[in-house]
Amino acid sequence: MDWYSTVFELIDMRSFSNLWYWIALAVVWSSASHWVLGVPYDLVLSAARHEGQRQADLEALVRINCNRIVHIGEVSGLWIVGFASAVLSGLAVLGFGYWIEFAQAVFLIAFPLGIVGALSMLAARGIMRRELAGEALRRRIRIQRLYIQMIGLVAIFVTAMWGMWQNMATGPLGGLFIH
Numbered sequence: 001m002d003w004y005s006t007v008f009e010l011i012d013m014r015s016f017s018n019l020w021y022w023i024a025l026a027v028v029w030s031s032a033s034h035w036v037l038g039v040p041y042d043l044v045l046s047a048a049r050h051e052g053q054r055q056a057d058l059e060a061l062v063r064i065n066c067n068r069i070v071h072i073g074e075v076s077g078l079w080i081v082g083f084a085s086a087v088l089s090g091l092a093v094l095g096f097g098y099w100i101e102f103a104q105a106v107f108l109i110a111f112p113l114g115i116v117g118a119l120s121m122l123a124a125r126g127i128m129r130r131e132l133a134g135e136a137l138r139r140r141i142r143i144q145r146l147y148i149q150m151i152g153l154v155a156i157f158v159t160a161m162w163g164m165w166q167n168m169a170t171g172p173l174g175g176l177f178i179h
Contacts, residue, residue, distance in 0.1 A: 014170070015105035016163035025159060028109055029152035032116055036145045037124060038065035044141050059133055062141070066124040073121050084114055101166060108162060112155035116148055 015021045034041050039061050047058040072080075088111055095103035123144045126132075132140055 014166075015101050016166045021105055022163075025109060025156065028113070029156060032113065033145060033149050033152060036141050036148065037062060037069065037120055037127075039141065041141075041145060044138055048135075048138055055134065059137060062127065062137060066127050069121060069124040070128060073125075077121075084117075088114060101170075104162070104166070105159075108155065108159040112151050115151055119144065119147055119151075 036044070039058065043054070043058050043061065047055040088107065091103045091107040091110065094100045095105075095107050123140065127137065127140060130136075
């Protein structure tokens with residue numbers, strides 16, 4: 001047995017049985033929940049406690065990021081939607097049509113993030129249209145974060161259930177539990 005075979009036998013390179021996949025999934029959703037509209041959530045909390053300059057910083061950062069998000073959506077939104085749809089469709093067909101586990105794993109991360117992206121675009125447009133500031137702005141960011149956390153919770157649950165099913169179906173017991 002050569003070195004290459006030994007390493008791949010020791011470290012299972014399938015997605016759902018790989019510890020690095022689950023770490024990446026946790027990091028993705030933790031980051032998505034912390035960076036709401038490109039603004040760190042601790043700045044929102046700090047602005048609520050201290051107001052003044054911290055609130056002004058929050059409003060400036062939200063304005064910059066919302067302008068950026070809306071501008072990107074207006075300039076290249078259709079291209080982004082088309083490209084993302086093609087990639088997600090390809091991943092879905094490869095993953096669930098041809099049973100390629102890596103495509104399933106990437107789809108189960110990317111699809112919910114696409115929903116978060118769409119909700120972020122809507123939130124950015126709403127914040128700019130209503131010119132939110134102060135407590136109303138912080139409330140809107142809190143609501144956006146709650147939506148992201150709910151999507152993340154469902155995504156992690158579905159991914160965990162699918163991953164466990166995949167591991168039982170293709171794991172070392174060779175599908176003993178799934179028939």
